Amino acid sequence: MQFLVSRFNPERDDKPRQQSFEVETWRGMMLRDALLEIKRQDESFTFRHSCGEGVCGSDGVNVNGTNRLACITPVSELNAPVEVRPFPGRPIIRDLVVDMSQFYNQYRAVEPWLVRKDPMPEQEILQSPEEREKLDGLYECIMCGCCSTACPSFWWNPEKFHGPQALLTAWRFLADSRDQAEEERLDALEGPYKLFRCHTIMNCVEVCPKGLNPTKAIGHIKQLMLKNAI
Amino acid sequence: MGLVKRRFDALIIGAGGAGLNAALQMARTDARVAVVSKVFPTRSHTVAAQGGVNAALGNVMPDNWHWHMFDTVKGSDYLGDQDAIEYMCREAIPTVYELEHNGVPFSRLDNGKIYQRAFGGQSQNFGGAQAARTCAAADRTGHAILHTLYQQNLHARTHFFDEYFAIDLIRDDEGAILGALVLEIETGEPLLIEAKATVLATGGFGQVFRTTSNAHINTGDGMAMALRAGVPVMDMEFFQFHPTGIAGRGMLITEGVRGEGGYLINKDGERFMERYAPNAKDLASRDVVSRAIVTEVKEGRGCGPNADHVLLKLDHLGEEIISKRLPGIRETGKIFAGVDAAREPLPVFPTAHYAMGGIPTDRFGRVISPAGTGEEVVPGLYAAGECACVSVHGANRLGGNSLLDILVFGRAAGLDMQEQLREHHRPMNEAGVEQAMARLERWDQKGEGVGVRELRDEFRKAMEDHAGVFRTEEIMTEGLQILRKLRDKLSEVRLQDHSKVFNTARIEALELENLIDCGMAIAVSALARQESRGAHSRPDYPKRDDINWMKHTLYYRDGDRLDYKPVKTRPLTVEPFPPKERVY
Numbered sequence: 001m002q003f004l005v006s007r008f009n010p011e012r013d014d015k016p017r018q019q020s021f022e023v024e025t026w027r028g029m030m031l032r033d034a035l036l037e038i039k040r041q042d043e044s045f046t047f048r049h050s051c052g053e054g055v056c057g058s059d060g061v062n063v064n065g066t067n068r069l070a071c072i073t074p075v076s077e078l079n080a081p082v083e084v085r086p087f088p089g090r091p092i093i094r095d096l097v098v099d100m101s102q103f104y105n106q107y108r109a110v111e112p113w114l115v116r117k118d119p120m121p122e123q124e125i126l127q128s129p130e131e132r133e134k135l136d137g138l139y140e141c142i143m144c145g146c147c148s149t150a151c152p153s154f155w156w157n158p159e160k161f162h163g164p165q166a167l168l169t170a171w172r173f174l175a176d177s178r179d180q181a182e183e184e185r186l187d188a189l190e191g192p193y194k195l196f197r198c199h200t201i202m203n204c205v206e207v208c209p210k211g212l213n214p215t216k217a218i219g220h221i222k223q224l225m226l227k228n229a230i
Numbered sequence: 231m232g233l234v235k236r237r238f239d240a241l242i243i244g245a246g247g248a249g250l251n252a253a254l255q256m257a258r259t260d261a262r263v264a265v266v267s268k269v270f271p272t273r274s275h276t277v278a279a280q281g282g283v284n285a286a287l288g289n290v291m292p293d294n295w296h297w298h299m300f301d302t303v304k305g306s307d308y309l310g311d312q313d314a315i316e317y318m319c320r321e322a323i324p325t326v327y328e329l330e331h332n333g334v335p336f337s338r339l340d341n342g343k344i345y346q347r348a349f350g351g352q353s354q355n356f357g358g359a360q361a362a363r364t365c366a367a368a369d370r371t372g373h374a375i376l377h378t379l380y381q382q383n384l385h386a387r388t389h390f391f392d393e394y395f396a397i398d399l400i401r402d403d404e405g406a407i408l409g410a411l412v413l414e415i416e417t418g419e420p421l422l423i424e425a426k427a428t429v430l431a432t433g434g435f436g437q438v439f440r441t442t443s444n445a446h447i448n449t450g451d452g453m454a455m456a457l458r459a460g461v462p463v464m465d466m467e468f469f470q471f472h473p474t475g476i477a478g479r480g481m482l483i484t485e486g487v488r489g490e491g492g493y494l495i496n497k498d499g500e501r502f503m504e505r506y507a508p509n510a511k512d513l514a515s516r517d518v519v520s521r522a523i524v525t526e527v528k529e530g531r532g533c534g535p536n537a538d539h540v541l542l543k544l545d546h547l548g549e550e551i552i553s554k555r556l557p558g559i560r561e562t563g564k565i566f567a568g569v570d571a572a573r574e575p576l577p578v579f580p581t582a583h584y585a586m587g588g589i590p591t592d593r594f595g596r597v598i599s600p601a602g603t604g605e606e607v608v609p610g611l612y613a614a615g616e617c618a619c620v621s622v623h624g625a626n627r628l629g630g631n632s633l634l635d636i637l638v639f640g641r642a643a644g645l646d647m648q649e650q651l652r653e654h655h656r657p658m659n660e661a662g663v664e665q666a667m668a669r670l671e672r673w674d675q676k677g678e679g680v681g682v683r684e685l686r687d688e689f690r691k692a693m694e695d696h697a698g699v700f701r702t703e704e705i706m707t708e709g710l711q712i713l714r715k716l717r718d719k720l721s722e723v724r725l726q727d728h729s730k731v732f733n734t735a736r737i738e739a740l741e742l743e744n745l746i747d748c749g750m751a752i753a754v755s756a757l758a759r760q761e762s763r764g765a766h767s768r769p770d771y772p773k774r775d776d777i778n779w780m781k782h783t784l785y786y787r788d789g790d791r792l793d794y795k796p797v798k799t800r801p802l803t804v805e806p807f808p809p810k811e812r813v814y
Contacts, residue, residue: 009729009731010731011729011730011731012729028479028566028568039683039734040683043681043683043725043726043727043735044726044729044735046732046733046734047734048269049446050269050273050275050445050446050447051273051275051277051278051445051446052445052446052481053278053481053482053562053565053566054565055277055278055370055558056269056272056274056275056277056278056445057272057273058269058270058273072565093416093732094731094732097732100270104270108384111385112381112384113332113333113378113381113382113384114331114332114333114378114381116331120331123287123327124326124327124330124331124336124343124344125330125331126341126342126343127338127342128338128340129337129339129340132335132336132338135335139335139367139370139374139377140370140373142272142277142373143270143272176333178333179333
């Protein structure tokens with residue numbers, strides 16, 4: 001099977017180029033296995049990866065135009081030649097490795113930690129199964145960045161718009177019955193950019209490898225703002 | 231250009247659960263703490279832990295830390311240190327509450343308390359009925375814990391060095407650890423971090439075996455750094471093979487599946503665990519279940535066209551339980567085995583999973599090394615988590631005790647270190663820095679040679695063939711010869727890629743050196759131990775031998791030397807659990 005992978009080494013190249021590799025495929029082969037095979041042929045080929053089972057979120061790449069996690073993308077689902085590029089819109093460090101610092105900055109900007117103002121009980125803070133269920137579809141995010149780097153609003157305003165990943169996280173804490181910073185969280189999301197640059201294009205929903213729905217989470221935040229405003 | 235230096239009160243190497251929990255204790259003080267991680271923290275392998283963390287909260291049925299302690303001692307096949315085990319089982323309870331307060335989204339019971347499930351080797355009343363002690367966030371508990379700890383560290387403004395690779399510890403002539411030389415992966419530039427105290431929290435080294443549940447990054451960096459600094463590693467022959475990896479691939483299927491009521495069958499559809507562990511059956515200890523599976527396959531009762539695996543049946547649990555309690559493994563089964571576990575059984579086989587052994591520490595996380603007739607603390611050095619050996623797991627770790635270990639002892643190290651920080655920085659040892667730089671510069675050698683991947687593949691294959699579930703004198707002696715040859719071949723390895731920016735080939739070369747050091751420690755320690763205990767199973771010495779072998783192995787890199795030290799059988803406050811025959 002033919003793979004066209006993006007190559008860029010800042011010590012040598014002015015701009016990225018596509019290089020072709022031929023890889024023998026096998027039943028059950030994932031895209032990550034193919035990338036490892038390419039690295040076997042040329043050790044200078046560079047990409048991030050680790051767990052190999054879709055939980056660490058290291059190996060997000062753009063394959064045939066879509067952001068996906070390489071380790072859980074079967075090559076049998078892909079049309080040859082398979083074009084593998086780095087995430088769009090992020091500065092390229094080398095080959096498929098991009099600089100994700102803007103993405104992480106936006107994550108930090110939503111203050112992604114549980115805030116509890118009441119004194120802590122001696123045992124656990126109680127939470128009913130129904131309250132806990134509200135976190136399903138939110139807490140599972142692996143921060144791979146597939147969503148935010150597929151979002152046109154994030155491409156245009158990565159320093160101002162939080163992007164789908166950070167907003168999903170913001171809602172994860174707003175939706176947690178134990179969190180006591182609703183007002184501060186909502187206030188911090190005011191303004192034309194941080195939240196409201198989402199134009200419900202829904203690329204994020206389409207590409208999320210964990211099947212999460214940031215657009216819906218953003219909708220919930222807007223509803224809550226509206227409710228509190230009335 | 232001179233080497234860039236940074237100074238911190240404390241340096242933590244590794245950003246999994248142990249490193250992040252240590253950092254969190256420190257960051258809440260005034261101390262300046264640096265966390266160095268070769269991956270962005272939430273990519274650390276704690277993220278992959280599924281089933282949960284043990285604590286005798288008694289939320290589902292009566293429980294007691296003392297019963298947890300008994301189970302852990304028995305699970306360890308009496309090789310665990312009972313003082314550390316008592317400490318861990320007592321601390322488990324406040325540790326889990328603290329996690330919950332920090333925001334971990336645990337699954338819940340109807341009364342709002344943390345959900346707990348049954349796991350292997352758990353009992354009530356010192357060996358009685360099955361207990362339910364494992365606190366779970368569905369089957370993504372490690373992910374939930376790691377992300378929460380990272381979030382709280384962001385809140386506490388911990389200083390992170392993301393994507394920095396630790397090359398070596400720097401040690402002075404008195405043996406004190408002064409910090410470490412690290413490499414910024416993005417730029418390829420070295421950086422010297424000076425610290426009054428250094429914590430190794432680098433996790434395991436499952437990558438030493440070909441088929442493993444471990445991530446690409448689990449290459450034993452911390453253990454190898456300790457070995458190179460002259461510190462021995464302990465009980466390395468005890469390596470856990472998790473019974474249920476996806477056959478042929480190795481991805482983990484949590485023990486929680488069996489905790490929720492799933493069970494194993496062979497090609498005849500027989501629940502074969504009933505023969506091997508009449509009481510606990512599928513929830514026997516992991517070493518017992520792994521041996522049973524390998525035996526079934528060896529004796530021709532394996533499933534599939536090659537009769538090379540068994541089946542894990544859980545479809546009878548029903549769609550609702552599976553989607554609520556085991557959603558992650560359903561996904562994993564679909565992707566990697568092409569099987570919907572809610573409809574058909576999953577093909578499974580043991581997979582290299584966890585190192586019981588590691589850098590010897592006391593229950594405060596301080597690294598200890600033999601000195602004269604006793605032992606002493608290595609000044610300025612701590613270790614916690616899978617890279618450490620306290621020892622709470624002895625010869626076999628219980629499921630759910632791994633997340634517990636990293637949290638309890640990460641925290642203990644973070645607290646104890648605060649004492650150290652009143653002292654001043656010791657003067658840097660320039661010769662030590664040069665030595666560490668030499669390790670890095672060795673990979674600048676150009677020319678034709680053996681490839682990193684080629685040697686790595688050979689080494690991992692040799693480990694799998696010669697240091698697996700069953701080990702005989704013959705297999706291991708042959709293995710050790712092969713491994714020594716492969717170690718010698720390391721000097722012939724050359725990189726072709728010498729660029730500086732994000733050179734992953736160079737990182738993999740450094741990791742290969744680490745893997746080889748860890749693999750040799752396993753092979754040498756295993757060959758010497760002439761008994762069967764926990765995960766170390768010798769068909770030629772099938773019995774446990776408490777008279778000659780109830781002792782910890784210490785392996786030194788220098789000359790592949792072995793030494794031994796006694797097991798601590800005296801707990802902190804309760805009566806010791808004397809060795810008994812271990813049946814489930």
